[in-house]
Amino acid sequence: MLSARSLFQEILDDDEAYRLFCSIAASGESQGGWENARIAALVPQSLGRLAPRIVRHGADEDKHGRIFNALLKRRGLRPVDVPPETDYTMLLERQGIGLAHTRLRREERLTERDIMTYLAHSRVTEQRASEQMRLLRRYFADHPDIGRAVKMISHDEDNHLAYCHEELLRLARAGHGRTIQRIMRECALAEISVYRDVSLAVMDHMGRLLRWPRPKAAALAAGIHAIHTYERLFGWRRMVSLETPRHRDPLGSPAVPEPEYA
Ligand SMILES: [Fe+2]
């Protein structure tokens, strides 16, 4: 039967598929880590209170990258090159979503508007990360190899999302509500298309590695298109709402290390 659980199980059970999955995840996480570290270094003085939180955000993403690499190593596998069509972070950046890497490489302070772009972009992408990790946690929280990693990363992604809500609300109350809504909407609509393209590309690679019969691959592709249609019509709204999180200031302290995975 075709279910998210059986798909992940198939990937987990196959060395090459697992290798590709962890490599894609590790690469996305490390890119997120680098982006956050640069943003933290360039925060404008007026928003200086955010700098340690952005540092923590970046440290968490770097840690996730190390965890996915450690999961590979534990199984005696080396990371593979990530096919460009599966590179979610790079494709978003190419669409002009979030802050451009060329901008982040410059030694020039960001503006308040840039920080709103960073937070709105994170609000949308952390929603995706949080949902994906919750899905993995639902099925594999007790898995002997990946259970602990999945729980730890899922907890962190929930925190990242909560932090984005809290800080965007603060800026909205300071009078930037309309700008923030506009950036979030733009981000969400671009993200759902990139997410569809990346999902199709990942499934295409997995299908070949796992030798899926044509009808199975076609059913999965149809499922991805159906999700995209739903998200384009209705689902995007969940990515642009702002609510006060239950846990306040979740990134207000330094990162928790990952001794068992590093
Ligand atoms: Fe992450």
Ligand SMILES: [Fe+2]
């Ligand atoms: Fe995150």
